[in-house]
Amino acid sequence: MIEIDAVERRYDGVAVLSEVTLSLPKGGLTAIIGPNGAGKSTLLSVMGRLQKPDAGRVTLQGLELSRASGREVAKKLALLRQDNHTAARLTVRDLVGFGRYPHSRGNPGPEDHAQVTRALATLGLEPLADRFLDQLSGGQRQRAHIAMVLAQDTDCILLDEPLNNLDISHAVRIITLVRDAARQMGKTVVVVLHDINMAAAHCDRIVVMKGGRVLRHGTPAELMQAEFLSEVYETPITVHELAGRLVAVY
Amino acid sequence: MPQPRSPRPRHASLLQPGPVARLLFPFAVLLTLAMGVASLFVGVSHVSPSLIWAEGGSGPATEVLFTSRLPRTLALALAGAGLALAGLVLQVLVRNRFVEPSTVGTTESASLGILLVMLLAPGLPLPARMAVAAAFGLAGTALFLLVLRAVPQRSALMVPLIGLLLSGVIGAVTTFIAYRTDMLQSLGAWSTGDFSVVLQGRYELLWIVAGLVLVTALFADQITVAGLGRDMAIGLGVNHRAIRALGLVLVALLSAAVIVTVGIVPFLGLVVPNVVSLLKGDNLRRTLPLVCLSGAALVMACDIVGRLVVRPYEMPIGLTMGIVGSAAFLWLLTRRRANVA
Numbered sequence: 001m002i003e004i005d006a007v008e009r010r011y012d013g014v015a016v017l018s019e020v021t022l023s024l025p026k027g028g029l030t031a032i033i034g035p036n037g038a039g040k041s042t043l044l045s046v047m048g049r050l051q052k053p054d055a056g057r058v059t060l061q062g063l064e065l066s067r068a069s070g071r072e073v074a075k076k077l078a079l080l081r082q083d084n085h086t087a088a089r090l091t092v093r094d095l096v097g098f099g100r101y102p103h104s105r106g107n108p109g110p111e112d113h114a115q116v117t118r119a120l121a122t123l124g125l126e127p128l129a130d131r132f133l134d135q136l137s138g139g140q141r142q143r144a145h146i147a148m149v150l151a152q153d154t155d156c157i158l159l160d161e162p163l164n165n166l167d168i169s170h171a172v173r174i175i176t177l178v179r180d181a182a183r184q185m186g187k188t189v190v191v192v193l194h195d196i197n198m199a200a201a202h203c204d205r206i207v208v209m210k211g212g213r214v215l216r217h218g219t220p221a222e223l224m225q226a227e228f229l230s231e232v233y234e235t236p237i238t239v240h241e242l243a244g245r246l247v248a249v250y
Numbered sequence: 251m252p253q254p255r256s257p258r259p260r261h262a263s264l265l266q267p268g269p270v271a272r273l274l275f276p277f278a279v280l281l282t283l284a285m286g287v288a289s290l291f292v293g294v295s296h297v298s299p300s301l302i303w304a305e306g307g308s309g310p311a312t313e314v315l316f317t318s319r320l321p322r323t324l325a326l327a328l329a330g331a332g333l334a335l336a337g338l339v340l341q342v343l344v345r346n347r348f349v350e351p352s353t354v355g356t357t358e359s360a361s362l363g364i365l366l367v368m369l370l371a372p373g374l375p376l377p378a379r380m381a382v383a384a385a386f387g388l389a390g391t392a393l394f395l396l397v398l399r400a401v402p403q404r405s406a407l408m409v410p411l412i413g414l415l416l417s418g419v420i421g422a423v424t425t426f427i428a429y430r431t432d433m434l435q436s437l438g439a440w441s442t443g444d445f446s447v448v449l450q451g452r453y454e455l456l457w458i459v460a461g462l463v464l465v466t467a468l469f470a471d472q473i474t475v476a477g478l479g480r481d482m483a484i485g486l487g488v489n490h491r492a493i494r495a496l497g498l499v500l501v502a503l504l505s506a507a508v509i510v511t512v513g514i515v516p517f518l519g520l521v522v523p524n525v526v527s528l529l530k531g532d533n534l535r536r537t538l539p540l541v542c543l544s545g546a547a548l549v550m551a552c553d554i555v556g557r558l559v560v561r562p563y564e565m566p567i568g569l570t571m572g573i574v575g576s577a578a579f580l581w582l583l584t585r586r587r588a589n590v591a
């Protein structure tokens with residue numbers, strides 16, 4: 001589905017991504033974890049064609065991102081960035097509606113309206129649908145942006161720290177939601193997460209990054225190892241089995 | 251499906267997309283029509299529907315109506331709509347509420363272009379003059395964006411400040427050239443917005459504004475998406491660069507069309523889009539008609555006031571607009587504190 005082939009990205013000569021090679025099969029929820037500055041957001045930006053890699057390439061369903069038409073890619077891939085400070089005074093419904101833009105090109109049909117209604121309902125945004133974004137709390141705004149990405153209805157979804165600003169109930173709801181989308185609707189979802197336990201509990205695969213490199217990737221069971229995680233985060237971490245789950249304690 | 255009512259914050263009831271916002275459009279239509287009719291019949295020489303009826307379609311009153319009042323009213327409406335729209339597009343694309351063509355260098359650069367035409371090719375027909383003005387305006391806006399990129403922006407107010415500085419420099423160059431070539435007086439004469447000189451045969455270029463409004467409407471969604479930022483635009487498959495370029499060309503053409511026909515009308519592009527944004531948000535598809543209508547109505551209102559206050563003389567529109575505009579701008583500053591950018 002997504003092939004990342006020897007991608008490099010430098011800022012002012014400093015390598016932020018080096019030799020990143022990853023292959024994400026269709027369907028499933030992949031978490032990217034790693035300490036701050038590991039290059040997670042940069043990798044997601046490159047995967048979402050917001051940045052061009054300095055070397056290497058990214059292909060999506062056989063389509064090379066840097067060559068493909070922006071409009072075609074927008075029908076296959078949706079991306080939520082880490083910080084969404086949309087300054088525009090749009091209503092929540094309008095913002096979510098713009099998620100349909102790649103499909104409707106400004107002429108929304110019944111399918112588009114249905115998708116918007118569904119996305120609003122899924123994120124519990126109906127009571128806020130006619131509010132302006134600048135009248136929402138950070139968490140509500142985050143949910144509005146996630147709803148927009150869902151309305152885009154793409155095979156591939158990239159979310160950079162989507163659980164930021166969210167309370168426990170909404171965080172669990174959203175991670176469950178994207179997991180179901182991945183498992184039941186065959187979508188390929190990549191999320192950057194801070195919470196290792198969230199990643200271990202809900203994701204099919206975990207990619208661990210540090211210093212611009214992918215250290216390891218595998219199933220949660222393969223990666224939830226105390227020694228490895230302690231090394232990655234440079235903090236003592238122990239892993240325990242609790243209620244049938246692997247839980248990291250730090 | 252019944253929609254649950256949203257809990258609305260007390261202080262923001264007017265700013266909510268509620269009943270007030272829904273009535274805005276019909277209200278704006280009525281207001282614009284009322285101003286249009288008033289503008290036809292207010293002035294030094296007496297023109298009224300009954301007089302024209304009595305003349306039976308030919309006579310001095312009818313003559314005044316068709317050669318002066320009607321062109322003037324149309325020019326006011328077109329210029330008002332065009333400048334308000336230019337302000338709107340600029341604010342959306344620059345993502346700053348405090349910009350308008352005259353605070354980012356577009357207007358001053360266009361004026362410089364017109365002065366150069368007057369000096370070097372005085373015989374150039376009006377459309378060609380407008381094209382030169384638009385080209386200069388576009389170059390000025392591009393220069394502004396370049397400077398903006400080079401300067402770290404710590405606050406939303408930095409943006410118009412940089413723009414005003416740049417406008418000042420370009421304006422100084424224009425004044426200097428005009429001074430050295432003895433054109434200072436005529437520069438002042440045509441650059442001050444004035445609708446009293448509009449007559450049949452001298453405003454028709456402004457109809458370009460109507461075409462530009464239509465083009466903007468066609469791209470409304472894409473401009474709104476571009477206003478959400480580069481990353482958001484790319485994510486939604488909108489060519490951010492191309493739309494930004496198109497928007498800036500539209501702004502330059504709109505400004506140039508107004509400047510070459512009636513001169514500079516300040517504040518309009520700032521005030522109207524801001525008020526509409528507060529009431530109705532930033533979705534261009536929804537706000538564009540409202541911005542154009544309100545711009546037209548406001549310019550007509552200011553012009554009518556200018557005709558009435560010092561009868562039988564006239565106050566130039568720049569003065570009335572300046573008073574109304576600066577008052578409105580101060581109100582906006584206090585209103586916009588929370589979400590300036």
Ligand SMILES: Nc1ncnc2c1ncn2[C@@H]1O[C@H](COP(=O)(O)OP(=O)(O)O)[C@@H](O)[C@H]1O
Pocket residue numbers: 011012016034035036037038039040041042043
């Ligand atoms: N625009 C930029 N200019 C220079 N350096 C940057 C820029 N963006 C990110 N970086 C650097 O790249 C590294 C990786 O950043 P990022 O991908 O945001 O990390 P993460 O999301 O894993 O916390 C960091 O060291 C950061 O300082």
Ligand SMILES: [Mg+2]
Pocket residue numbers: 040041042082160
């Ligand atoms: Mg990050």
